[in-house]
Amino acid sequence: MPGGAVVSAVYGRNQQKKKKVKTFLDQFMRFALVSFLVSLSTVLFFMIRLNSPAIGYPLIMMVYGAWLFISGGALKFRPLLIGGCINWALSLCSMFVVFQWQLLILALAVLLGYIIPGHMLRAGYKKG
Numbered sequence: 001m002p003g004g005a006v007v008s009a010v011y012g013r014n015q016q017k018k019k020k021v022k023t024f025l026d027q028f029m030r031f032a033l034v035s036f037l038v039s040l041s042t043v044l045f046f047m048i049r050l051n052s053p054a055i056g057y058p059l060i061m062m063v064y065g066a067w068l069f070i071s072g073g074a075l076k077f078r079p080l081l082i083g084g085c086i087n088w089a090l091s092l093c094s095m096f097v098v099f100q101w102q103l104l105i106l107a108l109a110v111l112l113g114y115i116i117p118g119h120m121l122r123a124g125y126k127k128g
Helices: 002-018 024-049 053-075 078-094 099-127
Strands: none
Touching: 024 053, 053 078, 053 099, 078 099
């Protein structure tokens, strides 16, 4: 994950430099992303510090769900809104299962909340 985050950050930064016009949506999404990253970093820090991944993963899904929901609302893209709600629901469910199941639930949350809507968004972008 750290390697993917670095590659994604470098790619995103290069894309932003190429843009000649910055819209309100661009600015909003940047602030939303920063707040998401600060929240996620805080959860990860305390998850490691308290040596308690069993509570950390549900919180990660909750923060992640908020990012998806905000992004979906800003972009007016229903699959991201639904993905955020799915992440919130799976976050709550994962609080009541053992750690090994939490990892499977997290994988499902990423698939339903990010990967599938991301492919749908990209397909719509390519169509024009």
